[in-house]
Amino acid sequence: MSKKSIIYVGSKPTMNYILAVVTQINHGASSIILKARGRAINHAVDVAEIVRNSFIPDMDIINIEIATEEVTERNGFSTNVSLIEIELKKDDSIADIRKS
Amino acid sequence: MSKKSIIYVGSKPTMNYILAVVTQINHGASSIILKARGRAINHAVDVAEIVRNSFIPDMDIINIEIATEEVTERNGFSTNVSLIEIELKKDDSIADIRKS
Numbered sequence: 001m002s003k004k005s006i007i008y009v010g011s012k013p014t015m016n017y018i019l020a021v022v023t024q025i026n027h028g029a030s031s032i033i034l035k036a037r038g039r040a041i042n043h044a045v046d047v048a049e050i051v052r053n054s055f056i057p058d059m060d061i062i063n064i065e066i067a068t069e070e071v072t073e074r075n076g077f078s079t080n081v082s083l084i085e086i087e088l089k090k091d092d093s094i095a096d097i098r099k100s
Numbered sequence: 101m102s103k104k105s106i107i108y109v110g111s112k113p114t115m116n117y118i119l120a121v122v123t124q125i126n127h128g129a130s131s132i133i134l135k136a137r138g139r140a141i142n143h144a145v146d147v148a149e150i151v152r153n154s155f156i157p158d159m160d161i162i163n164i165e166i167a168t169e170e171v172t173e174r175n176g177f178s179t180n181v182s183l184i185e186i187e188l189k190k191d192d193s194i195a196d197i198r199k200s
Contacts, residue, residue, distance in 0.1 A: 041142035045182045049168045053180075064164040066186070068149045080153075082145045086166070 005029040009036040009044040017047045022055055025090055031062075034086040037069065041084045048086045056090065063087040105129040109136040109144040117147045122155055125190055131162075134186040137169065141184045148186045156190065163187040 005024040009017050021032050036044035052059050065085045072078045105124040109117050121132050136144035152159050165185045172178045 039142055041145050042139055042182065045141050045166050045184060049166060049180075049182045053168055061166065064166065066145050066149060066161065066164065068153055080149075082142065082149045084145060 003029045004031045004033060006033045006035060009034055009040050009047055011040060011043070014043060014046050014050065017043070018050055018055060021047065021051050021088070025056060025059075030090050030092070032088045034088065035083065037083045038081045041082065044084055044086055048088060051088065058091050059088050060091050061086060062089045103129045104131045104133060106133045106135060109134055109140050109147055111140060111143070114143060114146050114150065117143070118150055118155060121147065121151050121188070125156060125159075130190050130192070132188045134188070135183065137171075137183045138181045141182065144184055144186055148188060151188065158191050159188050160191050161186060162189045 007017060007020050007024070017034070021034075024032055034044045034048055048061060052061065063085075064087070067083050067085075068080050069083050070078050071081050107117060107120050107124070117134070121134075124132055134144045134148055148161060152161065163185075164187070167183050167185075168180050169183050170178050171181050
């Protein structure tokens, strides 16, 4: 019942990731984790906000974490990159109250 | 004692905002709120991570919030923009343990 889905947000159009979230929810996932690195971080925040405001209103952001990851590039040098994890949960209890 | 400082993160070099955080802490602020909108969001995450990992190790991220704001542009059209608020707190108790 508490199926978790992870969606990696990258540089594709925002709507692709929104569709991925909506599809996962419709397939029974109750919790979505959006993960993004570097410049895709603002993309992930956009996805979370648009899903919550326009597509699935009874979805809550229950946790946001940020961290740093070391990435080794092709030339052998390693750089640090920031990452974000946004956990969204469909609040079924809120939906039930609204329906009644 | 619990002075809060707000730093708005924009498109200037990351190091400018890191310096602003360090300066505020050295001037007695115990809590820093980093605010950023749109494409500056990943910048704010970078600032928080670099401060925590390299400059002030006894600083903790105590809260992260994301939201949407309506912005009216010069041409009269309004668009939605995502924003992030990252609250950093200097954990003096941890610092005291390390010193002893």
